[in-house]
Amino acid sequence: MSALTDTRNQLLARYARLDARERQMVVVIAAAVTFLVVWLALVRPALNTLETAPVQRDQADAQLLQMQAIANEARQLRALPPVPPSVAEQVLKSATDELGGKAKITLQGDRATLSVTGINGEELRKWLIQARGGARARPVEANLVRAGDGYNGTLVVSIGSQQ
Numbered sequence: 205m206s207a208l209t210d211t212r213n214q215l216l217a218r219y220a221r222l223d224a225r226e227r228q229m230v231v232v233i234a235a236a237v238t239f240l241v242v243w244l245a246l247v248r249p250a251l252n253t254l255e256t257a258p259v260q261r262d263q264a265d266a267q268l269l270q271m272q273a274i275a276n277e278a279r280q281l282r283a284l285p286p287v288p289p290s291v292a293e294q295v296l297k298s299a300t301d302e303l304g305g306k307a308k309i310t311l312q313g314d315r316a317t318l319s320v321t322g323i324n325g326e327e328l329r330k331w332l333i334q335a336r337g338g339a340r341a342r343p344v345e346a347n348l349v350r351a352g353d354g355y356n357g358t359l360v361v362s363i364g365s366q367q
Contacts, residue, residue, distance in 0.1 A: 281336060289314070292339035292363040299334035303327055306354075314364035316341065322354040335361055 219227065287295070296316050300309040303323060310317045320328065328348075335341040341361035348357035 281340065284340065287338070287340045287363075289363060292341065295338035296335055296341065296361075296363070299331050299338070302334075303331060307331070311363075314362055315344070316361050316363055318359045318361070319357075320348070320354075320359070321356050322351065324354045328355065328359075332359075339363055 219230065222230065293311055293316070296309055296311070296318075300307050300318065303320070306323045306327070307318055307320045310319070318331070332343065335343075339361075341363045343359060344362050345360040346357070348355045348359065
């Protein structure tokens with residue numbers, strides 16, 4: 205016989221030797237432990253899911269609305285006529301000048317590289333809005349590192365006329 209069978213037989217023999225009151229206590233304790241296991245393993249996780257589902261649904265709805273707004277903005281930008289490269293360069297230089305000494309722009313063909321030092325997120329966001337709206341520039345590469353209260357690194361945008 206296996207060790208499990210031996211242990212089972214020993215427990216049954218021990219249970220048979222107990223008084224009726226002690227057997228009743230064992231049954232009650234076993235029922236309580238079973239209830240606890242079922243509660244912790246099955247019921248409580250389901251209740252947690254029911255409690256958190258509305259919040260998660262609201263978050264998903266908010267993300268969906270945000271993605272739809274971004275998609276609408278992309279459609280609007282695609283519908284705009286292309287900007288001549290000279291105008292695009294002028295817009296990018298103007299937007300970069302507004303950042304002061306925190307940024308420098310380098311233009312090479314159909315790409316522009318913005319090098320930033322200590323720029324905060326809001327300033328970068330405003331620059332990107334100006335670059336996308338005024339120059340029809342599209343970000344193609346970003347190498348930014350968090351540094352203190354701002355960012356250091358480079359942002360490459362494409363200023364070609366292809367949409």
